[in-house]
Amino acid sequence: MRTLKLKAITSLALIALWSSCTESPFLSKEEVHQTVDSLELERYPFHKVKNVVAIIDNDVYYFSRLHSLPKRLTQTPNDVKTHVKLSFDRTQIAYQDEDGHPVIIRADNGEVIETLTQFAYIDQMDWAKDRMTLYMLSDREVMTYGEPLEIIQPNSHHPWDEVKSFSINSIGDQAYFTQYYGEYQTRLRFYSINEDMDDENVSFGGDSFDYIDFYDNTGNFLVGYSDPFEDGFAKIACVQSYGFYYIYEWGEERMNTPAFNPEHEVLLYGTLENQVYQIKGVYLGTEAYQSDGYSDILTKVLEDYTSATPVYLDWVQ
Amino acid sequence: MKKLIFVLLVALFSFGASTAQDNRISISPELNIPLGKLAWSYKPSMGIQLNYARIGDTDSKITKEVGFSVSYTSLAPLADTLYFVVDRGGVGGAGIGTAVYSSFKMIHFKGNFDFGVPIVKKKLALNFGFGVGYLQGIRDILFEDSFGSMDGVSENVAWATLVPKVGLEYKMSKNFSIATYLSYSIMIQMGSSDPGSLAYNEDTGKFYHYYTPGISLNYYF
Numbered sequence: 001m002r003t004l005k006l007k008a009i010t011s012l013a014l015i016a017l018w019s020s021c022t023e024s025p026f027l028s029k030e031e032v033h034q035t036v037d038s039l040e041l042e043r044y045p046f047h048k049v050k051n052v053v054a055i056i057d058n059d060v061y062y063f064s065r066l067h068s069l070p071k072r073l074t075q076t077p078n079d080v081k082t083h084v085k086l087s088f089d090r091t092q093i094a095y096q097d098e099d100g101h102p103v104i105i106r107a108d109n110g111e112v113i114e115t116l117t118q119f120a121y122i123d124q125m126d127w128a129k130d131r132m133t134l135y136m137l138s139d140r141e142v143m144t145y146g147e148p149l150e151i152i153q154p155n156s157h158h159p160w161d162e163v164k165s166f167s168i169n170s171i172g173d174q175a176y177f178t179q180y181y182g183e184y185q186t187r188l189r190f191y192s193i194n195e196d197m198d199d200e201n202v203s204f205g206g207d208s209f210d211y212i213d214f215y216d217n218t219g220n221f222l223v224g225y226s227d228p229f230e231d232g233f234a235k236i237a238c239v240q241s242y243g244f245y246y247i248y249e250w251g252e253e254r255m256n257t258p259a260f261n262p263e264h265e266v267l268l269y270g271t272l273e274n275q276v277y278q279i280k281g282v283y284l285g286t287e288a289y290q291s292d293g294y295s296d297i298l299t300k301v302l303e304d305y306t307s308a309t310p311v312y313l314d315w316v317q
Numbered sequence: 318m319k320k321l322i323f324v325l326l327v328a329l330f331s332f333g334a335s336t337a338q339d340n341r342i343s344i345s346p347e348l349n350i351p352l353g354k355l356a357w358s359y360k361p362s363m364g365i366q367l368n369y370a371r372i373g374d375t376d377s378k379i380t381k382e383v384g385f386s387v388s389y390t391s392l393a394p395l396a397d398t399l400y401f402v403v404d405r406g407g408v409g410g411a412g413i414g415t416a417v418y419s420s421f422k423m424i425h426f427k428g429n430f431d432f433g434v435p436i437v438k439k440k441l442a443l444n445f446g447f448g449v450g451y452l453q454g455i456r457d458i459l460f461e462d463s464f465g466s467m468d469g470v471s472e473n474v475a476w477a478t479l480v481p482k483v484g485l486e487y488k489m490s491k492n493f494s495i496a497t498y499l500s501y502s503i504m505i506q507m508g509s510s511d512p513g514s515l516a517y518n519e520d521t522g523k524f525y526h527y528y529t530p531g532i533s534l535n536y537y538f
Binding site for chain 2: 029285
């Protein structure tokens, strides 16, 4: 006679698993703790983050891994620096100096390659994701520096129309957020240099955004909502396949330069916590939503690297 | 089981009916040493065996014995609590599991068929043979994990056994001898794999094994 007192279905699977073992599943208490810690560390999403550049106290730092000691690439803390961007091949870094000119430095030693004094008043800039081209949105025009990059310039009807944001992926899809004169909401317009695509997306479920960054080549991108009363973004969302639906979303005051990696489902940004600027990571994996709920989503703040000035960052995994 | 007892009794009473015969009773302290999966949870533990054998023609070169035995052992768990890793996958999916095993109490009945080959006449003999039996095993197991899952199993299960054995026997006098032996026990859980059967047991056919060195004190009459 065999009696089975079932108290939790999940344990049955566990016993079945145990029964199929060829070696004893039992370990010492210390070994079990070590194995669990090792598994958690291996899966800890921030442990996998590589190649992050950040401006901390007006100097550029390169984190080969987020948990490792960064390399300080500049030694000029008195010179204001903003909007740092790492090239797709991780060899060059661009940032804006206090006059708003892009400065290109080597990513391995910080040596200045060139200061692009011909460009200024830049609203947004980034490296192309497949070539050594720096593109810059200034007023209502996208300019480039480096290898040729075909750009379809934004549509503008009125001198007071405002192009808020621009992004391009490496298959030629590009998008603009535009605030047309007389309209309350921004419009997101997609173009493609390879396909006949000219679509416009006005609303994301009622949310209004004004920043876009393609993070892959499948129509997935990050949108951000700039806080009108504070610096930085108040909300970001990741949208799938040029659609309207969010895969991930995250809201927090003063998020600066958000960077998202879909493979690791991690969002990084500069933040202001306890009166100091820091780098913050958020794990937005679906498991986090399922198990803990929005308020308990795993986050990490790099408390060892605080800054008196806003932190700007970029991440090219 | 009934067939086994019947065969044993027929063998016992028809065995060597017209030749010189002995009977032997034995008491054997023994050490049961778990192997394989049984050893994952239990450590070697002492047991005791009582044995009766009817010995065939004692004048022949090879003596034949038929008998039966009953033994009891209580395998002690390796530790009060055993620990294992629970892995549900994903971030935060690794946790700690614990298993608490009670002692595994085993009452073992078996019929024995043995042979004795004299090495030194009337003094030293090599014994070998096998037993076929029935074992009732009783134990409790409790699993818990750090995610809050809990599961308890209370077993009181029948096992069929097959026990080959080899040993050396030294005869101290006409009536007394001492023997050492090593047996290997295979346990196969009994029951029906048919979910509609009253004897349904999802673990039918489950296999354990252990070996047992022992010393027996024998009295011939």
